[in-house]
Amino acid sequence: MKKIYVVRHCEAVGQSPDAQLTDKGLKQAFELCEFFSNIKIDQIIASPYRRAIESIQPLAKRLGLEVEIDRRLTERILSTKNLSDWFEKLRSTFEDIELKFEGGESSREAMNRIVEVVDEIFSRNNDHTVVVTHGNLMSLLFMFYSKDFGFDNWKSLSNPDVFLLIKEGNQVTFKRIWK
Known part of the structure; x- marks a missing residue:
């Protein structure tokens, strides 16, 4: 049985790739470290975004x-244009996973990226992996495994958040395990 712990980064000061964690986010990173203290971990893989790396650094250390x-594992780009109605546009991409806005990627394209990472991890020898990513991307991963997971589930994610993906045979299941 292979396990992947999918982690959404801790609270950050913004959305840019170099956005750092807030003071609260830094405390959350140590809470994540404690959360994993009794869980076997073989490897840690993260988005290159600063907030993702800072979120898992205490555990890695x-x-x-x-x-x-x-x-x-980078966050999905909805569009390169500033969309005043981005929230509704994002909702619509959960309903139509092929929908794409200027300069952005569709839900399907982003989903394919993270599913590819997860499939590679499941094919490795390591049995216990932590993956640190972003809320939209992790939601699309769960949507791949369950069509019931959607926009409202994305809205209910916390910073940080942790889900456990388990692969037994060809079956992949997931559940939220963050407190």
Whole structure:
């Protein structure tokens, strides 16, 4: 049985790739470290965004593990234009996963990125992996495994958040395990 702990980063000061964690987010990173204190972890893979790396750094340090960076775990770009109604546009991309706005990627394209990462992890020898990413991307991963997971589930995610993906045979299941 292989386990992947999918982590949404802690609270950050913004959305840019170099946005750092807030003071609250830094405390949350240590809470994440404590959360994983009794869980076996073989490897840690993270988005290259600063907030993702800072969220898992205390755990990596405690375990003596390097944080492997995977560009496919970056947050999904909805559009390169400033969309005043971005919230509604985002909702519509959960309803039509092929919908794409200028300069952005569709839900399907983003979903394919993270599913590819997860499939590769499941094919490795490591049995216990932490993946640190972003809310929209992780929601699309769960939507891939369950069509019932959608926009409202994305809205209910916390910073941080942790879900456990388990693969037994060809069956993949997931559940939220963050407190």
